[in-house]
Amino acid sequence: MGEESIFSELFLERLNYCIYVILLLIGLWAMLAKKNLIKKLIGMSIFQTAIILFYVSIAVKQEATIPIYLPEHDPHGSHGQPSGDESGSQTAGHAHGPLALETEEIKGYANPLPHVLMLTAIVVGVATLGLALALTQRIFQGYGTIEEDELLQKLDRADQRASLSPTTQKKRKGNSRTKATPSVIAKKGGGAKTSLAKNKKTSKNQAKGSIAKSTTGKRQSKAKE
Template identity: 60%
Template structure:
């Protein structure tokens, strides 16, 4: 049971947060509340991606130890094109710096998956740019109609259309 909760808990919370954001976006009247809901939705999806990138408890952050590194370009490149079973022998001393013998290849299981991190990093920065644009449009709407509540806005828009 504990195992089950531990293996699923992140995903449950991601679903719940995403649904909170969706509910805020649909049912809240105020436009800024809708934007907060949108941001919660967005962070929930980022939470999902980052949860996928997590490896076991011994995995490191995706930054290699690099004080006087001895990752040899030539041999590592030869291994790079071959299958990863062949360099399994190097796995045990990957991650330990100042190991004098042999070229090292970072152990893929020893570091968190960097690809989702990259995607989400840019997603956050683009998210704040789009949030700024949405807030600008909100200000424009307020300047035009004098309100931020959706129902009053709809009434005013309909009155403008008919009159």
């Protein structure tokens, strides 16, 4: 296959497939590389529409019409015109009534199956987008930022604050003191690994003992701070 033919194969006869790949990559790149959470979500939506574009593209048939019956195949006769003889169409319904289509006639309609699959996917897509946006709002309420790098920094700082002053932590938690202690220790274990060098000294001795403890649940109850 020569250079020319690949070009024509991809960009002239299969431009839709080509564009779907490009859009998919744009969405994927946004999800991976963009720091802003809203940008990530827009990238996710672009990714999703790229997949839908692919599905719709394979449903297309040359010279075919939309997947709604033409008047001659309409189960209820010519739609829109008043059908005078209701009884006549019942008995002699074979003329224009429900009749399975021939293979040649099937070729005249676009493939409805991908359309159906994608129709529900769009609506579910907006519902999940709303869910993701709600989570983003909560993150912003908790941390005051939706930039990924700032978010990680704040998480680290919160880890250090928790590891620095376990007593104040206990005081603030009040009645749930006994429950709070293991999670605070766990936080130290997780935070000390990636913490900045500034407060290393103070957190070191405390973190040493607790590193072996489980790090699960270290991210919970951060939003309270």
